[in-house]
Amino acid sequence: MSTNPRARAWIELDPGALLENYDRLARGAGRARMIPMVKANAYGLGVADAVRRLEPRDPMAFGVATVEEGIGLRELGVRRPVIVFSPTPPGSVRDAVARDLRLCIGSLEAARRVADAAAAFDRTAGVHVEVDTGMGRSGVDWRDAGPWLRTFTGLLGPRVRWEGCFTHLHSADGERESVELQWTRFQEALGSSVPPGEVVRHVLNSSGVLRTPEYAADAVRPGIFLYGGSAGPDLPPPRPVLALRARVVHVKDALEGSTSGYGATYRAGTRERWATLAIGYGDGLPRALGNRGHALVRGVRVPVVGRVSMDVSVVNITGVDGVGVGDVATLVGRDGGEEITIEDVAAVADTISYEVMTGLSARLPRVWSDVDGA
Numbered sequence: 001m002s003t004n005p006r007a008r009a010w011i012e013l014d015p016g017a018l019l020e021n022y023d024r025l026a027r028g029a030g031r032a033r034m035i036p037m038v039k040a041n042a043y044g045l046g047v048a049d050a051v052r053r054l055e056p057r058d059p060m061a062f063g064v065a066t067v068e069e070g071i072g073l074r075e076l077g078v079r080r081p082v083i084v085f086s087p088t089p090p091g092s093v094r095d096a097v098a099r100d101l102r103l104c105i106g107s108l109e110a111a112r113r114v115a116d117a118a119a120a121f122d123r124t125a126g127v128h129v130e131v132d133t134g135m136g137r138s139g140v141d142w143r144d145a146g147p148w149l150r151t152f153t154g155l156l157g158p159r160v161r162w163e164g165c166f167t168h169l170h171s172a173d174g175e176r177e178s179v180e181l182q183w184t185r186f187q188e189a190l191g192s193s194v195p196p197g198e199v200v201r202h203v204l205n206s207s208g209v210l211r212t213p214e215y216a217a218d219a220v221r222p223g224i225f226l227y228g229g230s231a232g233p234d235l236p237p238p239r240p241v242l243a244l245r246a247r248v249v250h251v252k253d254a255l256e257g258s259t260s261g262y263g264a265t266y267r268a269g270t271r272e273r274w275a276t277l278a279i280g281y282g283d284g285l286p287r288a289l290g291n292r293g294h295a296l297v298r299g300v301r302v303p304v305v306g307r308v309s310m311d312v313s314v315v316n317i318t319g320v321d322g323v324g325v326g327d328v329a330t331l332v333g334r335d336g337g338e339e340i341t342i343e344d345v346a347a348v349a350d351t352i353s354y355e356v357m358t359g360l361s362a363r364l365p366r367v368w369s370d371v372d373g374a
């Protein structure tokens with residue numbers, strides 16, 4: 001890689017915005033504590049830097065999806081609790097217990113595996129029980145939870161500590177009734193089996209915190225809003241955390257009939273001017289932006305022409321004055337009075353901000369504005 005992280009294409013990150021979004025969520029959550037979700041490399045932003053900046057806020061725990069991500073946090077020196085939210089393959093349970101990661105339990109077999117691993121290492125392991133109230137992908141079905149929890153508490157033994165109990169909303173950004181229904185199922189499931197105060201209850205993601213904070217329980221698990229992704233069109237937007245930029249690396253006059261990109265899917269009409277940007281789908285720029293997406297060049301919104309290639313894309317800069325090689329184009333973020341949001345890109349690509357953000361590839365340097373003066 002070039003020693004200049006802004007030579008070609010890069011992600012610019014604003015730590016102040018990350019912290020402001022965190023504080024807004026924490027205020028929304030009231031007395032509930034924060035479990036920031038830092039899975040998938042902190043939604044593509046870069047987990048080491050995200051965690052370092054969130055640490056001083058003293059969250060209750062960090063949330064990850066996989067044991068490997070949890071071990072990554074330990075290797076960064078994170079001492080506070082780390083909760084692994086996706087069901088853990090049996091082969092990873094021992095690694096998790098050895099690194100003091102909290103596993104989420106949705107079956108008695110899973111609980112037994114944790115107990116066995118804790119015994120093997122002669123240490124205690126904390127677990128969070130997941131109740132499935134409609135998400136359907138993991139956890140104990142809420143209708144079975146009463147007897148299940150009694151069996152579960154019976155096999156805990158001295159080495160397994162029951163630390164938490166949670167459910168996940170399938171439509172936190174949708175109808176209020178569905179959230180109420182899942183909440184009611186969760187309460188029914190807990191019944192009298194969960195001693196209040198001892199076991200931390202958590203339900204809400206970003207949307208949940210901002211729309212239905214009355215269900216904040218003991219802790220909340222926000223992700224997307226922290227990183228500048230909207231938690232719903234009806235909600236105040238977060239402060240943008242990331243901008244995606246790329247250099248203009250080639251400029252040309254496109255004569256009538258010139259074609260752009262694989263498949264020659266775009267053809268210049270009258271005389272046009274095109275700029276090649278040093279970013280493609282190999283960087284995570286969705287290929288779906290071909291002939292549909294936009295970039296900002298010198299503060300002007302210009303269309304992508306032709307298909308997005310792995311490493312470059314072409315935009316039509318006809319009528320934009322003074323564009324030259326070395327100029328910086330914006331694929332996500334602001335330039336002058338114009339802005340392209342991560343949601344704009346997701347809409348064109350017919351997906352959600354989460355997929356666009358987690359798809360940003362390792363080839364893009366993450367440039368934090370307080371470190372690199374971006």
Ligand SMILES: *Cc1c(COP(=O)(O)O)cnc(C)c1O
Pocket residue numbers: 037039085168204205206207221222223224225
């Ligand atoms: C990813 C995740 C979250 C965070 O959801 P956002 O919509 O990003 O706020 C919360 N809880 C669980 C279990 C998750 O997997």
